[in-house]
Amino acid sequence: ARMYAARRSGLKREMFGYVEGGYATVLQRLRARLESAGVTIRCAAPVARILPTARESGGGVQLELANGDNHPLDQVVVTTSTSRVVAMCPTLSDDERNRLAGITYQGVISLAVLLRRPLGGYYVTNITDAGFPFTGVIEMTALVDPSTFGGRTLVYLPRYLTQEDPLWRATDGEIRDRFLAGLARMYPELTPGDVVASEVSRVRDVLAVSTLDYSTRCLPPLRTSVPGLWIVNSAQIANGTLNLNETVSLANLQADRLLAAATPVPGPGRNA
Numbered sequence: 001a002r003m004y005a006a007r008r009s010g011l012k013r014e015m016f017g018y019v020e021g022g023y024a025t026v027l028q029r030l031r032a033r034l035e036s037a038g039v040t041i042r043c044a045a046p047v048a049r050i051l052p053t054a055r056e057s058g059g060g061v062q063l064e065l066a067n068g069d070n071h072p073l074d075q076v077v078v079t080t081s082t083s084r085v086v087a088m089c090p091t092l093s094d095d096e097r098n099r100l101a102g103i104t105y106q107g108v109i110s111l112a113v114l115l116r117r118p119l120g121g122y123y124v125t126n127i128t129d130a131g132f133p134f135t136g137v138i139e140m141t142a143l144v145d146p147s148t149f150g151g152r153t154l155v156y157l158p159r160y161l162t163q164e165d166p167l168w169r170a171t172d173g174e175i176r177d178r179f180l181a182g183l184a185r186m187y188p189e190l191t192p193g194d195v196v197a198s199e200v201s202r203v204r205d206v207l208a209v210s211t212l213d214y215s216t217r218c219l220p221p222l223r224t225s226v227p228g229l230w231i232v233n234s235a236q237i238a239n240g241t242l243n244l245n246e247t248v249s250l251a252n253l254q255a256d257r258l259l260a261a262a263t264p265v266p267g268p269g270r271n272a
């Protein structure tokens with residue numbers, strides 16, 4: 001469903017493409033566009049806490065970075081997963097915190113593998129056989145020219161899993177061994193010498209699962225009880241699967257709502 005949704009066009013004609021350079025190209029271009037519009041971007045600056053500023057001090061929101069820096073702001077839009085919103089925003093009401101904490105996320109553990117030789121030549125192979133440690137084989141170089149990766153074959157082996165899955169406790173080495181053994185079962189001609197490099201990635205909060213009555217009981221509202229603090233995240237996608245098209249559509253929709261709802265808080269030297 002995600003593959004089809006990501007390729008859906010107004011004409012219902014299947015469209016599929018690859019941006020040369022992948023996410024790096026998209027993010028560099030986005031950065032250049034935003035900076036030329038006057039936006040300041042701070043990378044590697046994790047937010048520790050977001051607190052309301054006392055009304056006597058002009059109102060607004062105080063952003064505390066993990067390195068101790070403080071930024072007084074008029075408005076903050078948090079776009080992380082809901083568990084992180086709960087951790088960062090201690091002054092949300094109990095009802096809001098319970099609603100956000102009640103959202104069930106599906107996670108993913110993925111092994112990226114660089115090989116000396118191609119596999120089957122198929123971009124996506126979905127696997128439903130529970131006997132395999134991963135749920136898909138994504139052979140990127142079936143889609144992207146292998147010269148992009150120095151003539152090597154790039155493969156992703158994702159496993160989507162619940163928060164309780166024991167695989168979270170496995171070491172990177174154990175995951176690597178199990179996944180590569182599974183790949184060798186699918187492609188018996190593959191030898192350990194074909195593996196140039198591999199890297200494990202773990203993401204706990206990937207997909208907010210649409211549980212029963214999700215829209216009424218779980219879906220996080222844009223506006224919070226803290227004046228100037230807003231939430232925009234993919235847990236607000238109730239009628240679609242998680243992909244970049246859905247995420248960008250959500251961002252556009254919420255940006256319009258934000259502009260309509262947010263009233264600037266007067267105060268010297270503040271920015272949003």
Ligand SMILES: Cc1cc2nc3c(=O)[nH]c(=O)nc-3n(C[C@H](O)[C@H](O)[C@H](O)COP(=O)(O)OP(=O)(O)OC[C@H]3O[C@@H](n4cnc5c(N)ncnc54)[C@H](O)[C@@H]3O)c2cc1C
Nearest residue numbers: 006045046047080084108110203206234242243244245247
């Ligand atoms: C393995 C995998 C494969 C995927 N494949 C596809 C695909 O083929 N096609 C597709 O369309 N989509 C795909 N997706 C989905 C796509 O990645 C998501 O739809 C998209 O990234 C969601 O964007 P987001 O901004 O909501 O969240 P994210 O991209 O997760 O962004 C959240 C950001 O918040 C930051 N953050 C977290 N905590 C803090 C903090 N305390 N302070 C500051 N920053 C913080 C994180 O570093 C991160 O950059 C895939 C996802 C995964 C995990």
